[in-house]
Amino acid sequence: MLLTINGLDKSFDRGKVRALCGVSLQLAAGKTYSILGESGSGKTTLARLIAGLERPDRGQIHYQGNLISSESQHVPAEKRAIGYMFQHYALFPHLTIAQNIAYGLKKSPRGRTVVEEMLALVNLPDYGGRYPHELSGGQQQRVALARALAMKPRLLLLDEPFSNLDTSLRVDLRTEIFAILQTTGVCAVFITHNAEDAMAISDEVIVLKAGTLLQQASPQALYARPARPYVARIFDALLELSAPLLAEFGYSAQAGRQYFLRSHHLSFASENDYRTAVTVHKSAFMGKYYEIEVAVAGQVFRVQSPAPAPEGTGELGWKESDLLVFGE
Amino acid sequence: MAARFQTYWQKFRRNFDRWSVVALLLTLFIIVPTVFLLLQLIDGPGESWGHFVENLLPKYLQNSLYLAVVCSVLTLLLGVSSAWFSTRYDFPLRRSLEWLLILPLAIPSYITAYAYAGVFDYGGPVESLLQGLSPEAAKVDIMNIHGLAMVLSVSLYPYVYVACRAFFLHQSQSLIEASQVLGQNQVRSFFRLILPLARPAIVGGVILVLMEVLNDYGAAKYFGVNTFTTGIFKSWFGYEEFNTATYLAALLLVIIFSLILIEQRQRRRKRFVVDGKGGKRLARIRLRGTRGFLVTAVVGLPVVLGFLIPVAQLLYWAVQVYSQVAWGEYFSVAGQSLAIAGMAAALCVILATALLLAGHWNRLRWIGWLTKLGVLGYAIPGAVIAIGVYIPGLVIDKWLIRTAEATFSTKIGLVLTGTVIALIYAYIVRFLAVAFNPISAGKQKVQNSLLEASQSLGKGPWATFFRIELPLLQPALLGAFILVFIDVMKELPLTLILKPYNVQTLAIEAYQYASDERIMEAAFPSLTIVAVGVLPVIFLNRLIRQD
Numbered sequence: 001m002l003l004t005i006n007g008l009d010k011s012f013d014r015g016k017v018r019a020l021c022g023v024s025l026q027l028a029a030g031k032t033y034s035i036l037g038e039s040g041s042g043k044t045t046l047a048r049l050i051a052g053l054e055r056p057d058r059g060q061i062h063y064q065g066n067l068i069s070s071e072s073q074h075v076p077a078e079k080r081a082i083g084y085m086f087q088h089y090a091l092f093p094h095l096t097i098a099q100n101i102a103y104g105l106k107k108s109p110r111g112r113t114v115v116e117e118m119l120a121l122v123n124l125p126d127y128g129g130r131y132p133h134e135l136s137g138g139q140q141q142r143v144a145l146a147r148a149l150a151m152k153p154r155l156l157l158l159d160e161p162f163s164n165l166d167t168s169l170r171v172d173l174r175t176e177i178f179a180i181l182q183t184t185g186v187c188a189v190f191i192t193h194n195a196e197d198a199m200a201i202s203d204e205v206i207v208l209k210a211g212t213l214l215q216q217a218s219p220q221a222l223y224a225r226p227a228r229p230y231v232a233r234i235f236d237a238l239l240e241l242s243a244p245l246l247a248e249f250g251y252s253a254q255a256g257r258q259y260f261l262r263s264h265h266l267s268f269a270s271e272n273d274y275r276t277a278v279t280v281h282k283s284a285f286m287g288k289y290y291e292i293e294v295a296v297a298g299q300v301f302r303v304q305s306p307a308p309a310p311e312g313t314g315e316l317g318w319k320e321s322d323l324l325v326f327g328e
Numbered sequence: 329m330a331a332r333f334q335t336y337w338q339k340f341r342r343n344f345d346r347w348s349v350v351a352l353l354l355t356l357f358i359i360v361p362t363v364f365l366l367l368q369l370i371d372g373p374g375e376s377w378g379h380f381v382e383n384l385l386p387k388y389l390q391n392s393l394y395l396a397v398v399c400s401v402l403t404l405l406l407g408v409s410s411a412w413f414s415t416r417y418d419f420p421l422r423r424s425l426e427w428l429l430i431l432p433l434a435i436p437s438y439i440t441a442y443a444y445a446g447v448f449d450y451g452g453p454v455e456s457l458l459q460g461l462s463p464e465a466a467k468v469d470i471m472n473i474h475g476l477a478m479v480l481s482v483s484l485y486p487y488v489y490v491a492c493r494a495f496f497l498h499q500s501q502s503l504i505e506a507s508q509v510l511g512q513n514q515v516r517s518f519f520r521l522i523l524p525l526a527r528p529a530i531v532g533g534v535i536l537v538l539m540e541v542l543n544d545y546g547a548a549k550y551f552g553v554n555t556f557t558t559g560i561f562k563s564w565f566g567y568e569e570f571n572t573a574t575y576l577a578a579l580l581l582v583i584i585f586s587l588i589l590i591e592q593r594q595r596r597r598k599r600f601v602v603d604g605k606g607g608k609r610l611a612r613i614r615l616r617g618t619r620g621f622l623v624t625a626v627v628g629l630p631v632v633l634g635f636l637i638p639v640a641q642l643l644y645w646a647v648q649v650y651s652q653v654a655w656g657e658y659f660s661v662a663g664q665s666l667a668i669a670g671m672a673a674a675l676c677v678i679l680a681t682a683l684l685l686a687g688h689w690n691r692l693r694w695i696g697w698l699t700k701l702g703v704l705g706y707a708i709p710g711a712v713i714a715i716g717v718y719i720p721g722l723v724i725d726k727w728l729i730r731t732a733e734a735t736f737s738t739k740i741g742l743v744l745t746g747t748v749i750a751l752i753y754a755y756i757v758r759f760l761a762v763a764f765n766p767i768s769a770g771k772q773k774v775q776n777s778l779l780e781a782s783q784s785l786g787k788g789p790w791a792t793f794f795r796i797e798l799p800l801l802q803p804a805l806l807g808a809f810i811l812v813f814i815d816v817m818k819e820l821p822l823t824l825i826l827k828p829y830n831v832q833t834l835a836i837e838a839y840q841y842a843s844d845e846r847i848m849e850a851a852f853p854s855l856t857i858v859a860v861g862v863l864p865v866i867f868l869n870r871l872i873r874q875d
Contacts, residue, residue: 053780055342055691072338077783084784090777094799103795104785151785 001062002155002187003027003050008059010045019045020211023059027187029154032178034190034198036234037208043191046208047157050189051084052077064154083153083186087160089144091132097143098128104151118146121180137164138173145177149184156181159191174200195234207231229260232324236262239301248297249274249317258326264289264304265322272317283308343691347789351686351695354679358702361716361757365578374571380563388559395477395541395548395555402481403537406630407488408530412518413627415496418612419620425627427866430486432634434861436818436835437483438546439854442842443638444470444479445550446645476551480544482633484537489630491533495526514613528594535591542580543709545821546839556580557821560711564825574719577712584707639858645851653852662856665817665833668748672755673763673812677805679756680763684771685797689789703761710758710822717754718826721745751826758822759815763808770804771797814861 008023019042027033037043048054050061052068052075061069063082068075077084091100098115105111119125122142132140141161148156161177162170178201181188192198198205199219207214207222207230215227226232229240238260243253251274253259281293281300289304294316303316373380413419414426432440448454448470455467470478499522507517523530548555554562556576563573615623680703687699705713721744732740744750774797782792798805820835827836834853841850 051780051784053783071335072342074342076788077780078786078788080784081786082784084781086777086781088775088777090775090781092778092781092796103782104787147781147785 001026002029002064004062005050006060006062008046008049008061009057010042010049010054011057018211020049020056023208023211023213025206025213025216027155027189029187030185031203032181032188032190032201033204033206034192034202035206035208036192036195036198038193040210041208042211043193043208044159045211047084047159047189047191050155051082051157052080053084081151081153083148083151083156085144085148085156085158085161087163089132089140091140091143091147093132095131096128097124097130097132097135100132100143101128101147101150103147114150118150121149121183122146123176138169141165141173142177145180149180149186154187156186156188157191158188160193161190162192162194162197170197207234226324229258229324229326232260232262236264237304238324239263239266245296245299248276250276251323256327260324260326261318261322262324263302266303266316266318267305268307268309268314268316270315271319273320275315275317277313278316280309280311280314282311340692345689345691347686347689348692348695350682351690351699354683354686355695355698355702358679358683358705358757358760360720361713361754362581362701362704362708364720365574365581365712365716368574368578369582373575374569376567376569376572377575380569380572384554384559388554388556391473391554392542392556394473395480395553396538398474398477399481399484399537399541400534402477403485403488404530404534406481406485407533408492408523408526410485410627410630411489411492411496412522413623415493416612417623418614419623419627421624421628422612425624425631428631428635429489429627431631431862432483433486434814435483435635435638435858436546436820436861437480437540437544438550438820438842439642439838439850439857440483440634440638441476441479441547441550442838442847442850442854443641444475446641446847447637448475471551473551473553476548476553479547479551480541482630484540485630485634487536487540488530488533491529491536492526495529496522499525531594532591535587535594538587539584539707539709542584543711543821545711545824546842550842556583557709557711560715561821561824564715570719574715577709577715580709580712584709584712585704588704588707639855642851642855642858645848646855649848649851652849658852661832661834661837661853664831665835668752668755668831668833669813669816671748672752672759672816673809675752676756676759676763676812677767677809680760680767680808681801681805683760684764684768685789685793688771703764705757706759706761708758710754710819711825713754713758714822714825717750717757718745721750721753745826746828748828748831751823751828751831754822754826755812755816755819758819759812762812762815766808766811767801767804770801770807774800810863814863817857817860 003026005023005025008020009018010020011018023042023046035043035046045054049056049069055074056069056071058071059069060067063080066075067073068080092103095103098119101115101118102111105114115128116125119128122145124139124142124146127135127139127143132143135143141164145158145161158177162174165173174197190197190201202219204216204218205222206216209228209230215222215231217225217227222231223235226234229238232238239262241249241253241259241261246253246259276296278294278296281295283305284291284293285308286304289306290308292303292305292309293300294303294309294314296316410425410429414422414429446452448468450467458468469475503521503525504517507521512520542555542557544555545557545561548558549561557580560573560576560580563569563576683699683702687696690696690699722742725742725744725746728743729740732738744753778796778800779792782796787795817833818835820839823833823836824839827833834857838850838853838857841847841853
């Protein structure tokens, strides 16, 4: 494993704000990861701990087999050789683009070649002599990437790389950055609050909530086998089905478990495993789907369906394989 | 418990590094005089203290208190009104007055005092004017405590002006508009909304005024008013009651620390005040005609009183004594002043930067807190610091003399107190904050992520400092140097106590001429100090503009 984290705890303000509780994870060389979480979930703190910009309260971080962070040990950031791309790029304003990229390199002809290579890699070949403020946001972003990659790190952390950009630009840049990273073979970790970004670019997604790691899995596994309702909600609106409601469908619930369905998994199709008669209140056209308001045993909820349902009564149902069950 | 202690110890060992050591040593280096004086409080005063308390102390306290109260009120009136008018309204000469209002800071208050003594003296312009009106008119005597309060106020109001101005400028338009929509006119908006909001800024400014009032020696001495600070000098030089002087200094220190605590609390409150973000900045209201000129007169008055009149008087004297000036001596003294100020300023900038840097990289919270003590010196009166430096310095000197004689059988003089070393050290203790604050402000503008980016690119603290921070901090460092330089040039009480016999400065020369009733000859050294002092005001003005 390239990076192994065990039981990482970190709090701020003398323990008043708990940023991370017992986070453990492993990252393999050459893969792409996303740390996904809302603001305040601790995702940036986790990245800063990995980079050595913060020190943990408890727990260890091993990088390439060496202990780099613990309660008693701290390898400073400058000795870790872990790349970090900052959210607002952090380009040095008094240095040219070439000087920014060369900053971490030894002064040598070889260094100059690397700068040329990097400028070519991020598709800014003639920009070496300019200053950061002369560049657009997207260009600054690519310079920041080039600067981090010039050090040839085996691990690169990218803090919210797309958050400053508008939607059309972000998809283009996402694709471009992903392609650049692919050519270098670096293990990249994207820190993001945007699920779509995370799904589009990562081999594995690490979901953080309130400082706790909920799940680390491939996008497919995350979708198919979410560890918590929170993880499933990243993708879709969920309907929670209580035991009496499940009984209406002819399904017997077990005590201590929670049952959920994605709202588009409820349908009026005849091949459903569990079915019950419902009253259809109304269908609203939402573009990609119809939102249908139905009532089952006095409880009203909304279903996403590809086709409108006629008002009146119908038979609503779902497949057993779509049911999400949480808890023991 | 044991486990908690162990984790704490582990963290301490992980986080205690060379930066912690540097921060700790620098702070200790700076706070020696303060700690020494505070220890004197425990030690108790000397035997003549009882006599002193009975006969002199009540008068000193009463006078200092009177000055504090009157100066607070007067500087408030002058500072708040000029700040409000110049930020809220547009009137003739407004742009020039905005920065002219800061200029009295360029004149040390003792020099303003000398000038005013001349203005109201026999044969001076005021007396001649009154004589012209009616021959029986009595001379207006300002050489008393009331006159002193007046002089100090016109000289110190810029502290209130600067603090309020910064605050008023950052008021958002929407607040005032809300007040107007709720039916309050300009005047009522000011008293009901702006003034209460500005209170922390105003109190901060007034406390700076109070610290300067307590620091003043030259003006009070010249006007013959006995204050706490002149009391220290009287005990020290007059009665040679060193214990009493030291104990007085320690007491004054306690008063100052209480003031600092109040100021800190006010500053914490300031955070809750809405700033201009989100709203538009206040648009100025244009005043024309008579009202405009009236406001120009009101805002111009402090400039006339605090700058133009004293400078005019000094220039008048300078013209009169021009032919008698011993230029050789003048340039020699000016040279010494510049050299000492330059040395002290350079050291202050270097040490302040080091302290800031060590404070930044150091990971231990309590050391971070401790470094804040290092910059308290500016609040402490010069005379107090001088005594805190002199007495321990003398002890070290005596030890050095004994050691030199015992081990090398050579006779040496007073290495610290007999040379400029003690003097420059005392300047550092007093003016470190003057360098620290602008550098710290400059550093705050350098985003942390730049330093972290440098770190993540493999550069340690030193490389990061020289390649990223130093180039970006250059303007702040230059500003800090200039500010300390001027303050050292102006400094009087501390210099009086610690100056070696063979060293002379412009401030001391002006003081000595004034004491010897050769006030006219004080004009040239005084004007030189003023000229040098106008520089940073222009610099400060540029800083304010950028704000």
